[in-house]
Amino acid sequence: MISTKARLGKDIVTKEGVIIEDDVIIGDSCYLDYGCIIRKGVKLGENSYVGPNCILGEFQMDFHNDRDSEYNPKSLTIGNNALIRSHTVIYSGSAIGRNFQTGHHVTVRENVEAGQNLRVGTLSDIQGTCKIGDYVNFHSNVHIAMYSKIGNYVWIFPFFMSTNDPIPPSEIISGCTIDDYAVIATKATLLPGIKIGEGAFIGAGSVVTKDIPSNMLAVGNPAKIKDHVSSLKHPETLEPAYPWKLRFDRGMPWEFDME
Amino acid sequence: MISTKARLGKDIVTKEGVIIEDDVIIGDSCYLDYGCIIRKGVKLGENSYVGPNCILGEFQMDFHNDRDSEYNPKSLTIGNNALIRSHTVIYSGSAIGRNFQTGHHVTVRENVEAGQNLRVGTLSDIQGTCKIGDYVNFHSNVHIAMYSKIGNYVWIFPFFMSTNDPIPPSEIISGCTIDDYAVIATKATLLPGIKIGEGAFIGAGSVVTKDIPSNMLAVGNPAKIKDHVSSLKHPETLEPAYPWKLRFDRGMPWEFDME
Amino acid sequence: MISTKARLGKDIVTKEGVIIEDDVIIGDSCYLDYGCIIRKGVKLGENSYVGPNCILGEFQMDFHNDRDSEYNPKSLTIGNNALIRSHTVIYSGSAIGRNFQTGHHVTVRENVEAGQNLRVGTLSDIQGTCKIGDYVNFHSNVHIAMYSKIGNYVWIFPFFMSTNDPIPPSEIISGCTIDDYAVIATKATLLPGIKIGEGAFIGAGSVVTKDIPSNMLAVGNPAKIKDHVSSLKHPETLEPAYPWKLRFDRGMPWEFDME
Numbered sequence: 001m002i003s004t005k006a007r008l009g010k011d012i013v014t015k016e017g018v019i020i021e022d023d024v025i026i027g028d029s030c031y032l033d034y035g036c037i038i039r040k041g042v043k044l045g046e047n048s049y050v051g052p053n054c055i056l057g058e059f060q061m062d063f064h065n066d067r068d069s070e071y072n073p074k075s076l077t078i079g080n081n082a083l084i085r086s087h088t089v090i091y092s093g094s095a096i097g098r099n100f101q102t103g104h105h106v107t108v109r110e111n112v113e114a115g116q117n118l119r120v121g122t123l124s125d126i127q128g129t130c131k132i133g134d135y136v137n138f139h140s141n142v143h144i145a146m147y148s149k150i151g152n153y154v155w156i157f158p159f160f161m162s163t164n165d166p167i168p169p170s171e172i173i174s175g176c177t178i179d180d181y182a183v184i185a186t187k188a189t190l191l192p193g194i195k196i197g198e199g200a201f202i203g204a205g206s207v208v209t210k211d212i213p214s215n216m217l218a219v220g221n222p223a224k225i226k227d228h229v230s231s232l233k234h235p236e237t238l239e240p241a242y243p244w245k246l247r248f249d250r251g252m253p254w255e256f257d258m259e
Numbered sequence: 260m261i262s263t264k265a266r267l268g269k270d271i272v273t274k275e276g277v278i279i280e281d282d283v284i285i286g287d288s289c290y291l292d293y294g295c296i297i298r299k300g301v302k303l304g305e306n307s308y309v310g311p312n313c314i315l316g317e318f319q320m321d322f323h324n325d326r327d328s329e330y331n332p333k334s335l336t337i338g339n340n341a342l343i344r345s346h347t348v349i350y351s352g353s354a355i356g357r358n359f360q361t362g363h364h365v366t367v368r369e370n371v372e373a374g375q376n377l378r379v380g381t382l383s384d385i386q387g388t389c390k391i392g393d394y395v396n397f398h399s400n401v402h403i404a405m406y407s408k409i410g411n412y413v414w415i416f417p418f419f420m421s422t423n424d425p426i427p428p429s430e431i432i433s434g435c436t437i438d439d440y441a442v443i444a445t446k447a448t449l450l451p452g453i454k455i456g457e458g459a460f461i462g463a464g465s466v467v468t469k470d471i472p473s474n475m476l477a478v479g480n481p482a483k484i485k486d487h488v489s490s491l492k493h494p495e496t497l498e499p500a501y502p503w504k505l506r507f508d509r510g511m512p513w514e515f516d517m518e
Numbered sequence: 519m520i521s522t523k524a525r526l527g528k529d530i531v532t533k534e535g536v537i538i539e540d541d542v543i544i545g546d547s548c549y550l551d552y553g554c555i556i557r558k559g560v561k562l563g564e565n566s567y568v569g570p571n572c573i574l575g576e577f578q579m580d581f582h583n584d585r586d587s588e589y590n591p592k593s594l595t596i597g598n599n600a601l602i603r604s605h606t607v608i609y610s611g612s613a614i615g616r617n618f619q620t621g622h623h624v625t626v627r628e629n630v631e632a633g634q635n636l637r638v639g640t641l642s643d644i645q646g647t648c649k650i651g652d653y654v655n656f657h658s659n660v661h662i663a664m665y666s667k668i669g670n671y672v673w674i675f676p677f678f679m680s681t682n683d684p685i686p687p688s689e690i691i692s693g694c695t696i697d698d699y700a701v702i703a704t705k706a707t708l709l710p711g712i713k714i715g716e717g718a719f720i721g722a723g724s725v726v727t728k729d730i731p732s733n734m735l736a737v738g739n740p741a742k743i744k745d746h747v748s749s750l751k752h753p754e755t756l757e758p759a760y761p762w763k764l765r766f767d768r769g770m771p772w773e774f775d776m777e
Contacts, residue, residue, distance in 0.1 A: 001275050013585075016519050016537060017553070019293055031585055034537055034555055035276070035424070035571075037293055037311055049582060052555055053294075053312050053571050053605075064308060064342055067272075067290055081584055086573055086607055087312075087623070089345055089363050102497060104625050105641075107363050107381050108360055116309055122625050122643050123364075125381050125399050137687070140643050140661060143399060143417055155687055158661055158679055161417055161445050162461070167493060168442060169396070169507050183686060186679050187445055187707055187725075189463055203572050204681070204707055205725045205739050207446075207464040220466050221480065221739065234685060235692075239275035241685035246685050260534050278534060278552055294535070296552055296570055312553075312571050312772070314604055321565060321602055325550055326531075346571075348604055348622050348734070366622050366640050382623075384640050384658050402676055404657060419702050420676055422722070426752060426759035427701060428673055428766050433753075448705055448722055466705075466723045480723050481737065 005040075009046060015078070021057075027080065041073040045080035045098060054084055058091040060110050079116065091128065103140060115152070117251070135252060147175025151198070151246065153252070154178050157186040166192045179214070181245055188223075199243050201229045217245070264269065265297075268305060280316075286339065299333040304339035304357060313343055317350040319369050338375065350387065362399060374411070376510070379498040392439070394511060405464045406434025410457070411512070413437050438473070440504055447482075456501050458490045474502070524556075527564060539575075545598065559591040563598035563616060572602055576609040578628050588748065592594065621658060634672070635769070652700070653770060665693025669716070671763065671770070672696050675704040684710045697732070699763055706741075717761050719747045733761070 002008075002020040009028035009131045017035035020026070024038050027046030032038070036050045039057035050056065076090060079098030084090070088102045093110035099117045102108075106120050109128030118132060121140035126132075130144055133152035141158045144150070148162050162176040174193035178184070182196045185204040190196070195211040202208060203219030212218045217226045229242035241247070249255040261267075261279040263282040266285035279285070284296050286305025290313055291297070295309045296314035309315065315334045335349060338357030343349070347361045352369035358376040361367075365379050368387030377391060380399035385391075392411035400417045403409070407421045421435040423490035433452035437443070441455045444463040449455070461467060462478030471477045476485045488501035500506070508514040520538040527546035535553035538544070542556050545564030550556070554568045554665075557575035568574065568689040573636060575594045578603040597616030602608070606620045611628035617635040624638050624714075627646030636650060641659035644650075648662055651670035656662070660674050663682045680694040692711035696702070700714045703722040708714070720726060721737030730736045735744045747760035759765070 017276065017294075017535065035294060035535075035553060049585070052502070052573055053346070053553075055311055058345070067308070083438070086576070087346055087571070087605055105364050105382075105605070105623050108336075121383065123382060123623075123641060127399070140645070141400075141659075146574070157681075157686060159418060159677060162418075163445055167491060167503070168416060170493075171502055171507075171509070171511075172494065184679055185686065187446075187705075191463065204709065222628075232685060235690065241688070244687060248689075250687075250689070276553075278533065292709060294553060294571075312605070314570055317604070326567070346605055346623070364641075365621050382641060386658070400659075418677060422675075422704055426750060426762070427675060427703065428768075429752075429759070430766075430768070433752065446705075450722065 015052075024057075026202055033086070036160075039073065039092065041092065042077050043075060043077045045078060045082060047080055048082035048084070048250075050082075050084050051088065051104070053087045055089045056084070058089050060249035074110070085122075097134070121158070124128060130175070137221065139186075145175065147173050149175060149177045150206045151178060151180035151182070154184075155182075155244075156184045157204075159187040160184055160189075162190045162194075163192050182244060183242070183244065201232065201242060273313075283316075292345070298332065300334050300351065302334060302369060304337060304341060306339055307337065307341035307343070308343075309343050309347035310347065310363070314347045314348045315343070317348050319351055319385075333369070353387075354394070380417070389434070398445075404434065406432050406435060408436045410437060410439035410441070412440045414442045416447075416463075418446040419443055419448075421453075422447045422451050440502060442501070442503065458488060460491065460501060462492065470501045472477075533570075542575075551579070557610065559610065561592050561593060561595045563596060563600060565598055566596065566600035566602070568602050568759075569604035569606065569622070573607045574602070575606050577608055583772065592628070606749075612646075615652070615748050615774075639676070648650060648693070657704075663693065665691050667693060668696045669698035669700070671699045673701045673704060673705075675764075676707040678702055678707075680708045680712075681710050699761060701760070701762065717747060719760060720749065 003022045005022040006020045006024040013031045019037040021040040025043045028045045031049045034052040036054040042057035056103045064238045074093035075229045077095045082100040085104045088106040090108045091110040095113040096114045097116035101119045103122030108126040111129040114132040115134035117135045124142040126144045127146045129146045130148040132150045139157045142160045145162045145164045176190045177195040179198040181199040184202045188206045197214030199215040200212045205222040207221040209222040230240035232241045264281040264477045265283040270288045273288045274293045278296040280299040282300045284302045288306045290308045293311040295313040297409045301316035333352035336354045341359040347365040349367045350369040353371040355373045356375035360378045360382030367385040370388040373391040374393035376394045383401040386405045388405045389407040391409045398416045401419045404421045404423045415518045430480045434447045436454040438457040440458040443461045447461045447465045456473035458474040459471045465482040466480040468481040489499035491500045493500045521540045523540040524542040525540045528545045531549045537555040541557040543561045547565045549567045552570040554572040560575035560656045561751040592611035595613045602619040603622045608623040608626045609628040613756045614632045615634035619637045621640030626644040629647040632650040633652035635653045642660040644662045645664045648666040650668045657675045660677045660678045673748045694708045695713040697716040699717040702720045706720045706724045715732035717733040718730045724738040724741040727740040748758035750759045752759045
């Protein structure tokens with residue numbers, strides 16, 4: 001079902017079972033795969049791909065609280081060249097920049113403001129009301145709590161969890177902050193209100209209970225500061241492996257500049 | 260496809276692609292969203308919402324063992340006012356009380372007996388054959404092993420795991436028990452047969468290897484008892500933060516009674 | 519939509535909304551449930567079940583890089599008697615033996631070579647480019663990184679994570695190896711390049727930073743070798759519980775041989 005009140009660009013592929021509701025705007029050259037659902041008011045940039053059984057513009061709680069009222073969606077805006085893989089759900093009320101990519105079975109809730117080149121891996125769960133910079137990489141199964149603030153060029157690996165409630169359950173919200181270029185290895189946890197400094201490295205399985213300063217390496221449960229990140233060596237060259245931006249450029253804006 | 264042998268109440272919305280099989284009973288004012296599947300024999304209470312691509316009454320193993328025999332489903336019963344979000348799968352053979360809510364991509368298997376006001380977050384996985392009380396809250400990505408027993412007013416946070424096999428793989432089953440008002444912070448694990456006492460608090464990342472008495476705080480891997488839960492203070496008032504029932508009422512039966 | 523260029527065997531059930539693309543080959547007596555999608559070139563063995571909203575033969579990155587070119591799929595081959603539960607996504611370019619089973623919301627990416635009787639639990643994520651032996655059991659939410667090598671009769675429990683990059687992000691890939699009969703309890707993590715020896719047992723929540731020899735028990739973060747696996751006793755008989763193959767046979771090739 002494609003609404004006659006939707007505005008579709010040129011050269012759009014719509015496979016069997018696609019749903020496009022009223023007031024949707026879709027840019028040129030998009031590919032909408034089997035059975036994806038684009039709810040009322042979504043704006044999707046050109047050359048984007050939406051996988052099977054995805055939902056864009058998912059209902060927020062106000063719809064469920066009163067399904068009989070006229071549904072007045074907050075817009076969801078996604079920039080050009082998005083690649084949204086199957087079974088992903090993105091709520092209304094968020095704005096995501098260009099070159100957005102997701103894996104499968106991802107959830108992104110409302111009030112997320114994200115920059116360009118965000119990548120969100122399979123089974124990740126962005127709980128909403130958070131701010132994410134440019135060129136951020138969430139690997140699979142990354143869980144971002146509400147009220148998190150994430151800078152640019154941040155890498156977060158699987159089974160990460162940020163939290164926000166110091167005495168659950170409560171009405172206190174104390175979001176975490178992760179600054180530019182930080183790297184958080186697999187299965188790390190941030191307790192409520194923690195701040196990870198620019199370029200810091202958090203080791204696998206760490207539970208971070210205190211703020212970690214810029215460019216420091218922290219490991220353990222509770223995480224302890226071990227050294228400067230430059231103490232981590234490249235296993236072959238034995239040169240300092242961090243800051244990583246001096247040695248890695250795939251998909252980064254400085255790609256092809258390095259020698 | 261809506262079976263003529265299904266019994267639908269009044270004022271039901273069925274969006275494109277909905278499947279309703281034989282002998283399904285659906286209460287008044289339900290909203291069945293795009294492509295949800297309600298298998299044979301399911302009973303869904305009035306004023307419920309079922310999201311896109313959900314499956315209610317999912318096949319148990321007996322169907323797969325003999326697909327050619329007449330399929331004789333155990334009933335799935337879900338009470339009034341359910342809110343079941345997209346891509347959720349709930350097996351036949353369970354019974355869930357009123358005001359049930361799920362996030363997205365949830366799985367609930369067979370032989371689950373759950374009370375009213377159960378909330379199960381995105382990506383949670385209830386493995387079946389367990390008993391869950393009233394007003395229980397599972398946040399995202401909570402994994403409940405078979406043969407778990409969970410009381411009333413329990414809170415469990417993401418990446419929780421209860422286990423049941425002391426020498427895996429084996430045929431021994433030793434389920435965990437979590438008593439009323441207990442709070443289990445993110446990424447905790449319970450070893451097989453563990454009992455968490457009423458009102459206990461388990462810290463983030465803990466691996467619980469011994470029973471925890473009522474109203475005690477336990478933290479670490481292996482988890483050690485640290486103090487009474489009242490030692491955890493509200494960060495602003497500095498009053499004891501637990502028992503939480505004395506200071507928190509959102510969504511609880513005593514909501515609006517507090518002053 | 520069932521392509522006229524697909525080759526379907528006898529006695530195949532295709533429920534509403536099934537998509538079968540060109541050059542698909544499906545064996546006799548398969549059951550294709552509501553809305554499953556079988557992309558170009560997939561070969562599925564006889565007597566298999568594919569659940570609602572599954573995708574077999576999912577696109578690899580080359581398709582997304584150039585959607586306008588003729589899509590030239592690598593084949594996905596799945597053996598006889600597969601049981602693939604709902605919302606599972608399996609990429610093109612993999613080959614999986616007979617008696618394959620998945621839970622719900624599973625992802626298996628490209629270049630996976632797996633033997634017979636592989637079971638992959640709900641929400642598991644096999645990241646591709648890995649080799650998996652016969653009779654391997656992944657419980658729910660198991661995450662296998664690229665370049666992992668897994669032997670035969672291996673058991674891995676929920677929230678497992680294998681890794682492969684020693685200085686993330688980098689272009690170095692150092693996959694993990696898990697040998698025959700190893701058992702890895704819930705929430706264990708393997709650091710890049712780790713080798714788990716035959717019949718070893720890794721305790722719940724362990725972070726393994728060094729290779730573990732055959733038949734050894736290792737526990738903790740970082741994991742330390744504690745003893746021979748035979749030190750783990752059966753809780754009732756008090757006999758050594760490992761090697762498990764001497765006391766457990768359900769679903770194993772030696773089932774019905776034991777007395």
